[in-house]
Amino acid sequence: xxxxxxxxxxxxxxxxxxxxxxxxxxxxxxxxxxxxxxxxxxxxxxxxxxxxxxxxxxxxxxxxxxxxxxxxxxxxxxxxxxxxxxxxxxxxxxxxxxxxxxxxxxxxxxxxxxxxxxxxxxxxxxxxxxxxxxxxxxxxxxxxxxxxxxxxxxxxxxxxxxxxxxxxxxxxxxxxxxxxxxxxxxxxxxxxxxxxxxxxxxxxxxxxxxxxxxxxxxxxxxxxxxxxxxxxxxxxxxxx
Ligand code: UDP
Numbered sequence: 001x002x003x004x005x006x007x008x009x010x011x012x013x014x015x016x017x018x019x020x021x022x023x024x025x026x027x028x029x030x031x032x033x034x035x036x037x038x039x040x041x042x043x044x045x046x047x048x049x050x051x052x053x054x055x056x057x058x059x060x061x062x063x064x065x066x067x068x069x070x071x072x073x074x075x076x077x078x079x080x081x082x083x084x085x086x087x088x089x090x091x092x093x094x095x096x097x098x099x100x101x102x103x104x105x106x107x108x109x110x111x112x113x114x115x116x117x118x119x120x121x122x123x124x125x126x127x128x129x130x131x132x133x134x135x136x137x138x139x140x141x142x143x144x145x146x147x148x149x150x151x152x153x154x155x156x157x158x159x160x161x162x163x164x165x166x167x168x169x170x171x172x173x174x175x176x177x178x179x180x181x182x183x184x185x186x187x188x189x190x191x192x193x194x195x196x197x198x199x200x201x202x203x204x205x206x207x208x209x210x211x212x213x214x215x216x217x218x219x220x221x222x223x224x225x226x227x228x229x230x231x232x233x234x235x236x237x238x239x240x
Contacts, residue, residue, distance in 0.1 A: 007231035010049040010125060012152035013040070013161045014145065017058030019219065020086045026058050028089055037093035039225045040130065044099055046229060049125040051155055053133045053148040054090060056082030062140065076140030080107055083144060087134035088112065100129045106138030106147070118154050125155060145203035153210045160212055161228055162199065163219030168236035169196055185237045198238055213239040 019036050022029045044050060059082035062075030070078075087103045094101050102124045103113040113134065114120070124131045136147040145162075152160050166174070167182070169191070174180040188208035191198050198204065198216055207214055217228055217235030227234055 004230045006043075006046045006048050006229050008048055008158045008229060010051075010155065010157050011043075011159050011161055011229070012051045012053065012148055012155070012157035013163060013225075014053050014055070014148035015090075015163045015219070016055035016144070017082065017086060018055075018165070019163060020054075020089060021058040028058070028086075033089050033093045035220075035222075037090060037097055037099075039219070039222070040094060041097050041099060042223075042226045043229045044128075044130060046226075047128070048229060049128070051121070051125060051131045051133060051151060051157060052090070053136075053144055053151055054083050054086045055144040056080065056084075056086060056136075058082075059085060073140040076142075077107075080135040080138070080140075083136055084109060084113065084134040087132045090132055094130060100127075101132055102129050103132045103134055106133070106135040109135075116151075121151075122155055131155075142202065143200050145199040146206065149199070149203040149206035149210075149212070152212050153206060157212065160207065160214045161225070162214055162216045163225070164216055165218065165220055166216075167218040167221075167234070169198055169216050169238070171196075183236045184233065185239065187240060188238060191238055198236075204238075207238070208240070211240060213237055 021027050056079045060078050062079045065075035066072040091101045091103050104116040105113045106116050108115045121131050133151045136144050148160055169183050170180040172180045215235050215237050
């Protein structure tokens with residue numbers, strides 16, 4: 001890859017809570033967080049502007065908690081706070097690698113992070129700081145996928161990179177069906193019609209409206225994030 005130029009100038013990376021914990025476990029795992037920040041450092045060195053929306057599913061999801069009796073909106077607020085915990089863990093890990101970061105939250109927690117202010121976020125990005133967007137959209141009944149679509153639209157990111165455990169989008173579950181086929185690209189419309197598991201419908205619709213492509217790829221394979229930034233054809237791209 002030496003000599004290759006990055007394909008994008010400003011990206012939005014969506015990292016789910018699962019990337020912060022031991023595989024298939026809950027809570028936080030230092031090794032996993034350090035892997036995450038090393039992968040992010042490898043693209044920061046390419047001098048691209050990076051915004052990151054973090055999930056919180058490794059700690060709590062409102063919908064799951066509501067099935068056990070917790071009030072849904074309260075569970076969602078807890079989920080948004082969970083994303084803030086992950087954001088601080090990622091901030092700490094990135095700063096230890098010498099990268100300047102800013103955490104911006106959709107719910108004000110001024111003692112520990114800046115409130116999200118769009119123009120300030122863009123300024124941070126222009127200065128080369130990694131901006132970690134926490135607390136989702138600030139509203140219950142949404143997900144951090146919607147937050148990724150929203151923040152990507154607001155800061156004019158060229159692409160959303162959706163970090164997952166699978167190497168792309170399939171027509172059916174590749175774990176269950178041997179003949180499952182991987183799409184190299186898929187339209188927003190097809191993804192919505194077929195209910196392909198990429199992002200929830202609200203997030204997909206917003207990306208479609210604002211024409212922001214989404215690349216779904218296996219983040220857990222070392223070097224993959226950099227390959228995507230350098231324009232290698234891995235994963236699945238969702239676009240018009
Ligand atoms: N959440 C919310 N509004 C948002 C974003 C997140 O209420 O705008 C809550 C919701 O309960 C969600 C939880 O925070 O389940 C954690 O986010 P998510 O499930 O998207 O995390 P991920 O699956 O990416 O780890």
